[in-house]
Amino acid sequence: MVDLVPIPLGVLVTRLFRELALRRSAFDLPQKFFVQATPGRDLSVSFHGRRVATPFGPAAGPHTQMAQNIVSSWLAGGRVIELKTVQIKDRLELTRPCIDVETVGFNVEWSQELTLEQSLEEYVKASMLIEMLKADGVVTGLDETVFDMSVGYDLAGIRSERVRAFMAGMMDASAVVEKLRAEIPDEWARFRDLAFPTRLSDTLTLSTFHGCPPEEIEKIAAFLLEEVGIDVIVKLNPTLLGRDQLTALLRDRLGYTELTVPDAAFDKDATWTQVTGFVDRLGVLAEKLGRRFGVKFSNTLVVKNHKSFFSSAETNMYLSGPPLHPIAIALVDRFRKVFGDRFPISFSAGIDEGNFADAVALGLTPVTVCTNFLKPGGYRRGYRFFQVLTSRMAELGADDIDTYVIKAFGKAEAALDELGLSPERVATCKAALAAGGDLRTAAGDAFAPWVSAARLLNTAAYAAQVAASSRYDAAEHSTPPKKINSNLVLFDCLTCDKCIPVCPNDANFTFAIPPGETPIERLMKTADGWMAEPIGTLVLQKPRQIGTFADACNECGTCDVLCPEDGGPYLVKPMFFGSRxxxxxxxxxxxxxxxRFDDGLRMVGRFAGRVVRLEVPAAGARLRYAGEGFDLTLDPADPAGTVEGTAEGTVDLGYFRIMEKILAAVTAPQAVNFVTAGLEQAATPA
Known part of the structure; x- marks a missing residue:
């Protein structure tokens, strides 16, 4: 089992603000890709009656588990942050690798990889970091943000003391905020007095197991509405389309003939009749309680595991990405044909820059993304989403999202005609529409119904458009990333940097070592002293190397899938741990x-299970190199002439030379990474 290790707030603050100052980036997301407010464009929408600055967000998953993930998602424009699903079973043994985005998207991952208590603290850290970024003016004009909890997977677990404590902590995080406030380093003491939010969340998206009985889903949602007192969205499954329609769409229409949905998925999942029944009842209950209720399309789709990438112990895997989009849109269309615009709909299924603006035009809130952020570019892709959306708004002369919804699909007049308004009001609205006038003023109290009617017409139009499109077909998504038939080694690679932005946790990073050749010696004790025998050469050809920060790496496999070389950066490249x-x-x-120790820096290395130690004093040229059977001090410029100490036999200096190079590189004055940020925050006793 590979465990994620939460990064202390002090390290996160140091890394974040040093990187902004030195590189104009945050957690390896360049500042030019931060989503900023667009003058003249109001992107805000309502989510459970709360105003949020954009309709976009990360879906519950790999981008919303660690604090640095959430901050990166926020900088990419996400303002409804759907936090990773937590559950009472928070010590799961998960197989690795667990994510495959070679073509579309598959995963075998369940739930959070942190404890409930760690998850709460990560979410508080993220909220505090966002407030610091706002206070520093890094992003302006898009302030309103909602953290949306996600819990699962059954009523017993959700009613348990620890899950209840997690939800209570999200609703009143004051104790955690004050604990973390004291961890803000002195260098950034200006942030200690910020009014950090303590009510992090009072909304929740319910995620249940595939096959969860409908009566269980209804009981959980009712419990959350009534006893916990929060607004709720229920995430629904793609199997709602039914066996025949889903199979025909996935295999026959889209061409994913290699994918098979297990019969059990249809036999155990709630049916359309069952879902529409409990949705109606929960809507009535929420209204009675003065709470809000909605649905989300859609969960991932369970399919049989036919891929060698995942462990053979995993009989099923979960489909996401492009093929899920037409499935989920068909469900949105079907749902609205039953309920109209009565219930808000959250959406996540194959969202990319080509369909994000369309999904916004359907009035879906939020429109969330997961698989697309795992593709080359990672969080940088969010910037393009907003470029497309604001460009379309400008073309239509829409200054806000509601006006954009009315105009986006050319259904404005048809929607207006459905409202039964007086001829005079209709004429006024159509005149404003033709002249590019203010539709809100022209429509008055009919504006909201106009928007609502447009959402429904847009949905039908878009569903037909998607059904006829080939952009989600298997033929369009069958080419894997190109491999160059070479294997990764510890140093040197293409240095294409693809592995850096695709890591949701920002575990991969670069460090600089000057190219060149360094002789590797073997030291031998003789009767006359020590002798150095050349045994090889350490050759470095590239000016930049790739490393992985172990605490933030869960070996998900994404960087391996997208790397042009074989072997996997997270398995082959230098791995750095945040603590002993x-x-x-x-x-x-x-x-x-x-x-750090009193007299300098210590680097402990493990090579093929063998542990060695290199100590660099604060002053002087002599280093200490020790391991099993030897303990030496020497000057690296003249090992044989300066060595002192004891050794059982010969000592190979190969590991010494590797560690010497790496240590100098990752601690260089301009180096920005979690390793050096951690060193600045704590000293380790000798």
Whole structure:
């Protein structure tokens, strides 16, 4: 089992604001890709009656688990942050790798990888970091943000003391905020007095297991509405289309003939009749309680695991990405044909820059993304979503989202005609529409019904458009990333940097080592002293190298899938742990940990399970190099002439030379990474 290790707030603050100052980026997201307010365009929408600055957000998943994920999603324009689903079983053994975006999207991952208590603290950290960024003016004009909880997977678990404590903590995080406030480093003491939000969330998206009985879903939602007192969205499954329609769409129409939905998925999942029944009842209950209720389309689609990428122990996997889009849109259309615009709809299914603006035009809120952020570019892709949306708004002369909804699909007049308004009011609205006037003023109290009618007409139009489109077909998404038939090694690669932005947790990073050749020696004790025998050469050809921060790496496999070379960066490249504890707790992973001690820096390395230690004093040229059977001090410029200490036999300096290079690189004055940020926050006793 590979465990994620939460990164302390002090380290996150140091890394974030040093990186902004030195590189004009945040967690490796360049500042030019931060989504900023567009003058003259109001992108705000209502979510459960709360105003949010944009209709966009990350879906519950790999982009909303760690604090740095959430901050990156926020900088990419997300203002409804659907937090990763938590549950009472928070010590699951998960298989690795667990995510495959070679073509579309598949995963075998369940739930959070942190404890409930850690998850709460991560979400508070993220909220505090966002407030710091706003206070520093890094992003302006898009302030309103909602953190949307996600819990699962059954009523017993959700009613448990620890899950109740998690939800209570999200609704009143004052104790955690005050604890973390004290961890803000002195260098950024200006942030300590910020009025950090303490009510992080009072909305929730319910995620249940595939096959959860409908009566269980209804009981959970009712419990959340009545006893917890929060607004609720229920995430629904793609199997609602029914066996025949879903199979025909997925295999026959879209061409994903290799995918098979297990019979059990249809046999156990709620039917359309059951879902529309409990949705209606929960809507009535929410209205009675003065709460809000909605649905989400859609959950992932369970299919049989036919891929060798995942463990054979996983009989099923979960489909996301492009093929899920037409399935979920068909469900949105079917749902609105039954309920009209009575219930708000959250959406996540194959969202990309080509359909985001369309989904917004249907009045879906939020429109969330997961698989697309796992493609090359990662969080950078969010910037393009907003470029497309604001460009379309400008073309239509729409200054706000509601006006955009009315105009987006050319259904404005048809929607107006459905409202039964007086001829005079209709004429006024059509005149404003033709002249590019203010539709809100022209329509008056009929504006909201006009928007609502447009949402329904847009939905029918878009559903027909998607059904006829080939952009989601298997033929359009069958080409895997190109491989160049070479294997990764510890140093040097294409340095294409694809592995850096695709990592949701920002675990991968670059560091600079000057190219060149360094002789590798073997030291031998002789009767006359020490002798150095050349045994090889360490050759570095590239000016930049790739490393992985172990605490933020869960070996999901995404960087491996997208890397042009074979082997997987997270498995082959230098691995760095954030603490000696994390290093010791992962004996199966080779890598390094850096520690400060009174007289300098210590680097502990593990190579093929063998542990060695390099100590660099604050002053002087002599280094200490020790391991099993040897403990030496030497000057790296003249090892044989300066070495002192003891050794059982010969000592190969290959690991010494590797560690010497890496240590200098990752601690260089301009280096920005979690390793150096951690070193600045704590000193380790000798």
């Amino acid at each position: 504890t994390a290093f010791d707790d992962a004996p199966q992973r080779d890598g390094f940990v850096l520690e």
